[in-house]
Amino acid sequence: MELYEKTIHELHELIEKKEITGVELNKSVYERIAQVEEKIKAYVLTMDWEQVLQKAQAVDDMFARGGKIHPLGGIPMALKDNICTKGVRTTCSSKILENFVPPYDATVSQKLSESHTILVGKTNMDEFAMGSSTENSAFSITRNPWNLECVPGGSSGGAAASVAADEAVFALGSDTGGSIRQPAAFCGVVGLKPTYGLVSRYGLIAYASSLDQIGPITKDVTDCALVLSAIAGHDPKDSTSVNKPVPDYRNFLTGEIKGMKIGIPREYFGEGLDGGVREKVLAAIGDLEKLGAEVEEVSMPHTEYALPAYYLIASAEASSNLARYDGVRYGYRSKDASDIVTMFKKSRSEGFGSEVKRRIMLGTYALSTGYYDAYYLKALKVRTLVKGDFDRAFEKYDLLAAPTSPSVAFRTGEKRDDPLAMYMMDVCTIPINLAGIPAISLPCGFSEGLPVGLQLMGKAFGEGPLLKAAYAYEQSAGFHLAKPTLNGEV
Amino acid sequence: MTDMTFKPYEAVIGLEVHVELKTRTKIFCDCITEFGGEPNTHVCPVCLGLPGVLPVLNKDVVDYAIKAGLALNCRIAELSKFDRKNYYYPDLPKNFQTSQYDLPICTGGYLDIEGDGIKRRVGITRIHMEEDAGKLSHGGETISTSDYSLVDYNRSGVPLLEIVSAPDLRSPQEARTYLEKLKGILEYIEVSDCKMQEGSLRCDANISVRLQGSNFFGTRTEIKNLNSFRALERALEFEVKRQIRVLEGGGTVVQETRTWDEEEGSTLPLRSKEEAHDYRYFPEPDLVPLVIDREWVEEIKKSLPELPDARKERLIREYGLPVYDASVITGSKALADYFDDCVKFYPEGKTVSNWLMGDLLRLLNAENQDIKDCALRPEMLAEMLHLIDRGTISGKIAKTVFEVMFQTGKKPMEIIKEKGLVQISDRGEIEALVDRVLAENPQSVEDYRSGKEKAIGFLVGQVMKLSQGKANPGMVNDMLKDKLK
Numbered sequence: 016m017e018l019y020e021k022t023i024h025e026l027h028e029l030i031e032k033k034e035i036t037g038v039e040l041n042k043s044v045y046e047r048i049a050q051v052e053e054k055i056k057a058y059v060l061t062m063d064w065e066q067v068l069q070k071a072q073a074v075d076d077m078f079a080r081g082g083k084i085h086p087l088g089g090i091p092m093a094l095k096d097n098i099c100t101k102g103v104r105t106t107c108s109s110k111i112l113e114n115f116v117p118p119y120d121a122t123v124s125q126k127l128s129e130s131h132t133i134l135v136g137k138t139n140m141d142e143f144a145m146g147s148s149t150e151n152s153a154f155s156i157t158r159n160p161w162n163l164e165c166v167p168g169g170s171s172g173g174a175a176a177s178v179a180a181d182e183a184v185f186a187l188g189s190d191t192g193g194s195i196r197q198p199a200a201f202c203g204v205v206g207l208k209p210t211y212g213l214v215s216r217y218g219l220i221a222y223a224s225s226l227d228q229i230g231p232i233t234k235d236v237t238d239c240a241l242v243l244s245a246i247a248g249h250d251p252k253d254s255t256s257v258n259k260p261v262p263d264y265r266n267f268l269t270g271e272i273k274g275m276k277i278g279i280p281r282e283y284f285g286e287g288l289d290g291g292v293r294e295k296v297l298a299a300i301g302d303l304e305k306l307g308a309e310v311e312e313v314s315m316p317h318t319e320y321a322l323p324a325y326y327l328i329a330s331a332e333a334s335s336n337l338a339r340y341d342g343v344r345y346g347y348r349s350k351d352a353s354d355i356v357t358m359f360k361k362s363r364s365e366g367f368g369s370e371v372k373r374r375i376m377l378g379t380y381a382l383s384t385g386y387y388d389a390y391y392l393k394a395l396k397v398r399t400l401v402k403g404d405f406d407r408a409f410e411k412y413d414l415l416a417a418p419t420s421p422s423v424a425f426r427t428g429e430k431r432d433d434p435l436a437m438y439m440m441d442v443c444t445i446p447i448n449l450a451g452i453p454a455i456s457l458p459c460g461f462s463e464g465l466p467v468g469l470q471l472m473g474k475a476f477g478e479g480p481l482l483k484a485a486y487a488y489e490q491s492a493g494f495h496l497a498k499p500t501l502n503g504e505v
Numbered sequence: 506m507t508d509m510t511f512k513p514y515e516a517v518i519g520l521e522v523h524v525e526l527k528t529r530t531k532i533f534c535d536c537i538t539e540f541g542g543e544p545n546t547h548v549c550p551v552c553l554g555l556p557g558v559l560p561v562l563n564k565d566v567v568d569y570a571i572k573a574g575l576a577l578n579c580r581i582a583e584l585s586k587f588d589r590k591n592y593y594y595p596d597l598p599k600n601f602q603t604s605q606y607d608l609p610i611c612t613g614g615y616l617d618i619e620g621d622g623i624k625r626r627v628g629i630t631r632i633h634m635e636e637d638a639g640k641l642s643h644g645g646e647t648i649s650t651s652d653y654s655l656v657d658y659n660r661s662g663v664p665l666l667e668i669v670s671a672p673d674l675r676s677p678q679e680a681r682t683y684l685e686k687l688k689g690i691l692e693y694i695e696v697s698d699c700k701m702q703e704g705s706l707r708c709d710a711n712i713s714v715r716l717q718g719s720n721f722f723g724t725r726t727e728i729k730n731l732n733s734f735r736a737l738e739r740a741l742e743f744e745v746k747r748q749i750r751v752l753e754g755g756g757t758v759v760q761e762t763r764t765w766d767e768e769e770g771s772t773l774p775l776r777s778k779e780e781a782h783d784y785r786y787f788p789e790p791d792l793v794p795l796v797i798d799r800e801w802v803e804e805i806k807k808s809l810p811e812l813p814d815a816r817k818e819r820l821i822r823e824y825g826l827p828v829y830d831a832s833v834i835t836g837s838k839a840l841a842d843y844f845d846d847c848v849k850f851y852p853e854g855k856t857v858s859n860w861l862m863g864d865l866l867r868l869l870n871a872e873n874q875d876i877k878d879c880a881l882r883p884e885m886l887a888e889m890l891h892l893i894d895r896g897t898i899s900g901k902i903a904k905t906v907f908e909v910m911f912q913t914g915k916k917p918m919e920i921i922k923e924k925g926l927v928q929i930s931d932r933g934e935i936e937a938l939v940d941r942v943l944a945e946n947p948q949s950v951e952d953y954r955s956g957k958e959k960a961i962g963f964l965v966g967q968v969m970k971l972s973q974g975k976a977n978p979g980m981v982n983d984m985l986k987d988k989l990k
């Protein structure tokens with residue numbers, strides 16, 4: 016087994032035992048990138064090779080001097096390109112930010128630096144995290160490592176593909192309506208959207224502030240727990256981050272879930288769910304039952320309203336969050352504008368892609384006088400109702416289980432011109448963001464040769480029990496061990 | 506206070522006042538708020554609105570807002586929140602302003618004003634917190650006619666309070682009185698410097714006219730760019746007359762935003778109702794709702810200083826000051842503090858007030874100086890007043906001493922010694938001077954004796970002149986009268 020194929024915890028053990036060095040590991044991942052990136056196109060940019068090795072060397076030196084090595088120390092990782100990195104271009108896969116170099120680190124970037132991880136590149140995404148296929152990138156189309164003719168999901172498609180194709184040992188993505196979990200499901204890796212407020216959003220380029228959350232994309236649940244422990248915690252720079260002590264999430268990985276109560280929301284198994292996905296997810300739920308969980312069907316009656324409410328709330332916030340890209344201070348500025356209004360209009364028209372423009376218009380409309388009550392305000396009310404569904408369910412159940420996505424990865428181009436069909440890809444993940452609770456996607460088998468994702472949802476700040484159940488399932492099922500072949504016509 | 510010149514109409518005016526708070530740091534970041542400074546030096550990623558940054562509320566801003574709310578008799582909200590006001594302008598780094606919309610921190614207050622003997626209670630509809638924008642300087646006249654414009658974001662994120670009055674003001678003078686009083690209060694509670702010339706106090710006015718006694722509101726216009734008390738009063742006068750002219754001519758007032766042109770002395774249309782912005786307010790998702798517990802409010806209430814009205818009443822009660830004097834002195838906290846410091850050393854309030862209202866204010870005005878920077882300290886004035894009482898110097902010499910103290914900051918005794926200004930109270934010395942003046946002015950002596958009593962004033966003046974102002978004027982007067990009997 017090559018080093019680049021291994022997980023964080025496996026690599027950490029090897030480093031600790033001095034069987035490998037950080038430099039060797041980073042070389043291995045870098046060679047892997049050189050080998051497969053042409054096919055996958057997971058990255059917007061990769062870091063300078065010399066610099067990566069220098070950083071790895073520094074970690075090795077520190078360890079050689081007798082320093083204690085952090086569980087993530089020396090691990091090569093990737094960040095979605097909406098997470099600010101000081102001195103490194105952060106583009107949101109948008110022409111408008113193509114040359115934007117932040118003078119500051121996102122809090123998560125800083126935390127990972129302090130854990131001595133090594134950034135190897137910034138991953139491709141749907142522009143400003145708007146999309147479910149990573150086809151909305153201004154720069155390139157990322158391929159699914161399981162079938163290069165298929166999309167990797169989105170919007171964190173580059174991050175998920177980089178981990179699935181072993182171009183990074185782990186990655187951070189962001190999840191506003193499913194953007195970590197859905198690509199994790201499509202690429203057969205583990206993706207966690209933490210509770211809103213658990214991980215600082217400082218330095219995450221905002222799409223929809225009340226929904227965005229950064230989370231790990233990893234090769235297994237143990238790695239997920241390790242990364243989450245490193246990035247979670249209160250940040251005085253983010254007023255919405257919650258001041259709670261962060262446990263070591265590894266302590267929950269016991270494999271023991273006897274007596275755990277798991278609800279199965281009926282509405283997530285309705286019309287539009289692929290037969291193959293249904294079969295694998297129900298089988299996974301059966302496995303959980305065999306492991307000792309008590310499983311029961313539950314109704315979440317407001318589920319069907321979550322999708323429209325999400326597109327109104329997220330677009331409304333986006334219309335305001337993205338207003339700052341006007342060509343005045345940074346980013347793309349149209350060359351041929353002679354006055355300020357034309358400069359605004361042309362810079363934005365030329366700088367944003369069509370999906371971003373569609374959502375800005377939708378959001379602007381929803382907030383306009385005369386439409387606010389009918390759209391935005393109503394969407395907020397629906398959000399409260401959706402939350403209510405979860406509150407009621409969690410009075411009875413420890414977790415909920417459902418598919419992550421109604422289908423497996425679809426073909427590149429298939430839904431590109433049908434925004435509504437694309438939006439439906441998020442139908443199982445969106446309610447979780449509206450409620451602010453944590454959810455994890457993990458591989459639970461294959462349909463049509465492509466990975467299927469099992470989604471587990473937990474109570475707010477209940478990442479511990481969530482990871483506990485995910486780990487127990489993963490260890491018994493073993494789907495995390497499967498590796499893609501990187502085959503298919505491009 | 507109703508302005509009779511508008512009869513049979515009356516004006517209906519409400520003011521929106523923006524004040525910059527003098528907290529040390531900005532509302533959502535740690536940059537300093539200091540005025541001036543090289544362009545774009547008091548900035549950081551947050552107040553520049555760079556991608557991915559988040560606001561963190563400065564608690565002092567809330568403190569100051571509560572202070573202002575209490576001083577203006579407002580109800581302080583238990584739950585308040587911030588909202589985004591969306592509009593595009595290059596001085597606004599995020600192209601939205603973080604402000605407050607439907608849950609402002611203070612509501613339902615009032616301010617009592619008085620002028621020409623008429624008292625009026627002016628409602629304070631609301632006070633809310635928001636961030637200031639940056640400052641543009643254009644290469645040419647306006648943003649649309651310039652080849653380029655430069656932006657300075659030092660002011661971006663400086664905390665502001667917007668204080669909105671009810672449409673309770675009935676004349677331009679009332680509006681001015683209200684603004685002056687509001688400024689006084691904000692200075693008293695030390696939340697703002699209220700410097701109109703630096704833009705730390707700005708004012709917009711909503712104005713309509715109607716027939717006196719009517720309960721209806723006419724169509725209003727909003728006037729922007731009122732940068733001084735004088736501009737406010739003049740603009741409102743112009744606008745009242747303009748609106749009356751429109752109505753008298755059988756026309757209707759158009760609802761619009763107008764701007765005050767100081768040079769032209771007129772208001773000009775800026776944008777119509779149709780062109781008005783749709784700000785698309787919605788709750789600021791990057792900040793959590795603000796819960797203000799009552800203990801916090803009580804604590805601030807306890808820390809509030811004596812407000813102008815209460816202080817005025819006290820000065821009248823304790824020192825017997827005339828209402829006018831008390832109003833002028835308490836009109837500025839610094840002047841009132843100065844007065845209180847003086848009477849600590851010299852308890853004759855009226856005497857102190859005379860010197861402050863006369864000489865001190867005149868000199869401050871002439872030198873365009875702030876009383877806080879004044880070299881003449883209260884204890885020096887008190888010492889001088891004691892010297893007059895003891896007869897060391899005359900009231901006339903005191904005027905000279907006062908000016909020198911004001912200019913140099915030297916103590917009164919030092920000045921008196923240096924300039925040899927000690928009063929002549931020696932009978933022999935004065936008699937010599939008196940005799941000389943009587944001998945040199947036989948005509949005046951004649952006049953006086955023939956009944957023209959005014960002539961004695963001339964003779965006193967001559968003696969004083971001869972003594973270079975040092976002769977004790979009381980003694981001179983008495984002695985002259987004696988000798989002319």
Ligand SMILES: [Zn+2]
Pocket residue numbers: 531534535536547548549550551552553662
């Ligand atoms: Zn700042």
